[in-house]
Amino acid sequence: MTQMKKIPVCLLASILFLLPVKSIPSTDSGEVREFIQTYLAETAQRKFMWLTGDKKQVSSQILSHSYYKIRVPYWQAENANRSRTAKTAWVLEEIGKEKLITIGVVIEEQKIQAVRILKFRESRGWEVKLPSFTQQFKGSQLNDKNQLTQTVDGISGATLSVRAVTHIARLALYLQSTLPNP
Amino acid sequence: MKSKKIPFLISTLFASQTVMAISDADISELRQQVTALAQQVEDSQTSSPTTTSIGGYGELHYNNLTTSQTGKADSTKKEIDFHRFVLFFGHEFNDKIRFFSEFEVEHALVKDTADGTNGGEVEVEQAYVEFDLSNQHNAKAGMIIVPVGIINETHEPPTFYGVERNPVEKVILPTTWWNGGLMLNGRSRSGFSYDLMISEGLYANDGYSIRTGRQKTSQAKANDLAYTGRLKYTGVPGLELAATARYESDLSQGTLASKASATLLETHVIYSVDRFTLKGLYAQWDISGSAAKAANANQSSGYYIEPSYKLTGQWGIFGRYNHWQTVSGSANTETQTDVGVNYWPHPDVVFKADFQWHSQGNIKTNGFNLGVGYQF
Numbered sequence: 001m002t003q004m005k006k007i008p009v010c011l012l013a014s015i016l017f018l019l020p021v022k023s024i025p026s027t028d029s030g031e032v033r034e035f036i037q038t039y040l041a042e043t044a045q046r047k048f049m050w051l052t053g054d055k056k057q058v059s060s061q062i063l064s065h066s067y068y069k070i071r072v073p074y075w076q077a078e079n080a081n082r083s084r085t086a087k088t089a090w091v092l093e094e095i096g097k098e099k100l101i102t103i104g105v106v107i108e109e110q111k112i113q114a115v116r117i118l119k120f121r122e123s124r125g126w127e128v129k130l131p132s133f134t135q136q137f138k139g140s141q142l143n144d145k146n147q148l149t150q151t152v153d154g155i156s157g158a159t160l161s162v163r164a165v166t167h168i169a170r171l172a173l174y175l176q177s178t179l180p181n182p
Numbered sequence: 183m184k185s186k187k188i189p190f191l192i193s194t195l196f197a198s199q200t201v202m203a204i205s206d207a208d209i210s211e212l213r214q215q216v217t218a219l220a221q222q223v224e225d226s227q228t229s230s231p232t233t234t235s236i237g238g239y240g241e242l243h244y245n246n247l248t249t250s251q252t253g254k255a256d257s258t259k260k261e262i263d264f265h266r267f268v269l270f271f272g273h274e275f276n277d278k279i280r281f282f283s284e285f286e287v288e289h290a291l292v293k294d295t296a297d298g299t300n301g302g303e304v305e306v307e308q309a310y311v312e313f314d315l316s317n318q319h320n321a322k323a324g325m326i327i328v329p330v331g332i333i334n335e336t337h338e339p340p341t342f343y344g345v346e347r348n349p350v351e352k353v354i355l356p357t358t359w360w361n362g363g364l365m366l367n368g369r370s371r372s373g374f375s376y377d378l379m380i381s382e383g384l385y386a387n388d389g390y391s392i393r394t395g396r397q398k399t400s401q402a403k404a405n406d407l408a409y410t411g412r413l414k415y416t417g418v419p420g421l422e423l424a425a426t427a428r429y430e431s432d433l434s435q436g437t438l439a440s441k442a443s444a445t446l447l448e449t450h451v452i453y454s455v456d457r458f459t460l461k462g463l464y465a466q467w468d469i470s471g472s473a474a475k476a477a478n479a480n481q482s483s484g485y486y487i488e489p490s491y492k493l494t495g496q497w498g499i500f501g502r503y504n505h506w507q508t509v510s511g512s513a514n515t516e517t518q519t520d521v522g523v524n525y526w527p528h529p530d531v532v533f534k535a536d537f538q539w540h541s542q543g544n545i546k547t548n549g550f551n552l553g554v555g556y557q558f
Contacts, residue, residue: 029277048220069223070220070223071220095235097237098235098236098237098270098272098282099235099272099274099280119277121274121280123272123282123312124335124336126369126375127373127416130371130373130416130417131371132373132417132418132419133419136419151456152419153419153420153454153455154419154420154454155416155419155420155422156332156336156416156420156422156452156454156459157332157335157336157341157422159340159341159529163529
């Protein structure tokens with residue numbers, strides 16, 4: 001019996017010793033590249049939007065705090081004209097409970113086409129990564145009060161992560177709307 | 183007149199060309215400088231939230247309860263208690279390895295007394311390192327919250343109804359329950375997830391007392407380990423189905439002649455649709471050994487059901503019926519009904535009020551509770 005008890009302990013200990021310890025850079029990481037390639041062409045161009053003036057103020061209202069960076073990256077197809085009608089992909093970050101969640105949002109025709117969790121670092125709330133959750137954002141737009149036009153059902157035990165993803169979906173839609181009309 | 187205009191035009195032309203040349207060079211260099219500056223500012227801004235993080239929660243309670251028993255005078259408990267003050271500290275070593283911890287002071291004060299009795303506790307409830315094995319698998323090593331129940335892992339005051347935590351999870355599970363050990367987690371895109379844990383077990387020197395048997399990883403006896411497994415489904419937004427099984431090799435950790443192995447089975451459901459949420463939980467322990475049998479404590483069990491409704495984004499009401507027993511016999515069966523309201527002036531701040539009616543045999547404890555809680 002004592003010998004049997006040791007087997008699962010040794011198994012777990014062996015797995016822990018075999019863990020990879022190499023770091024993956026979080027900026028422009030493989031997750032981000034794969035996300036952009038999935039929804040735009042491989043040649044999509046990265047651009048930056050500076051959060052100044054009204055953009056800074058409205059972003060703070062949506063998040064209930066200032067955004068963590070002074071500019072945010074977004075991607076458009078190589079031949080796109082920086083206008084709001086072009087398909088864009090945004091990579092934004094928000095803290096759920098303690099740590100940043102990296103979230104990708106694809107917008108076309110002022111509607112969310114896709115939301116994907118690119119990096120989840122929290123100890124709880126991983127369920128926001130599930131397609132059954134992120135699909136709820138598809139087709140959602142922003143109303144006059146900068147709220148989503150579609151209801152998003154929450155996840156028990158993941159309230160803060162759900163809130164973070166919802167805030168970022170609203171922020172991406174707002175930033176997209178500030179791009180110039182063609 | 184003409185002679186004056188020509189030099190003026192020539193000088194203007196030269197001046198404009200100089201301005202154009204300087205502007206192009208300057209703008210190009212300025213762009214590079216601004217980009218470099220922005221990158222540096224962003225790097226310095228993001229280094230804090232992505233590496234070391236601080237959070238916390240706390241709750242203040244006011245209890246006003248009266249206990250009545252046939253043939254005895256009523257007794258009243260009127261008490262204000264800063265029940266929990268908790269700080270989280272976390273650190274991300276890299277994208278695959280991170281640390282979590284929870285440091286707690288209970289009842290606001292810990293005082294050294296000659297007889298060892300005092301009002302509070304200082305304890306580390308969590309302190310573990312988490313490793314990403316892949317996108318779907320993690321491993322944890324350290325002091326880890328046991329994967330069981332609803333409130334054991336998620337217990338920040340704004341996340342639940344009622345001033346005090348529900349008695350079934352407190353007495354039967356017993357929450358908050360953490361162990362030193364190793365854990366593996368896995369999850370699928372369909373919404374299924376699992377947890378497997380090997381850890382310290384309970385140590386009940388009487389062979390059956392569950393709640394007082396928590397060793398809290400403080401020089402914990404590890405002669406007989408515990409094995410925990412949980413399966414959870416969250417594939418439909420608003421729905422959580424989970425079941426946990428735990429095997430304790432020997433609650434007495436080898437100190438009793440009759441081995442007291444024990445098995446915990448727990449299952450729960452949470453379903454939220456629009457503003458309505460229903461929670462239900464059932465848990466039971468089966469304890470072997472002559473000591474548990476002699477004390478009629480070889481089986482303890484309990485359940486609760488809790489419907490709640492969000493009237494607005496800030497107001498919610500709930501009701502909860504709890505039923506449990508740790509010792510066999512109808513006189514030992516306990517029930518408690520709670521009804522109350524939560525008010526969130528901010529999503530992370532909550533005010534609570536509830537009435538409770540508790541019954542154990544002919545002993546009744548009724549009254550109301552008020553509370554304020556926060557998380558950040």
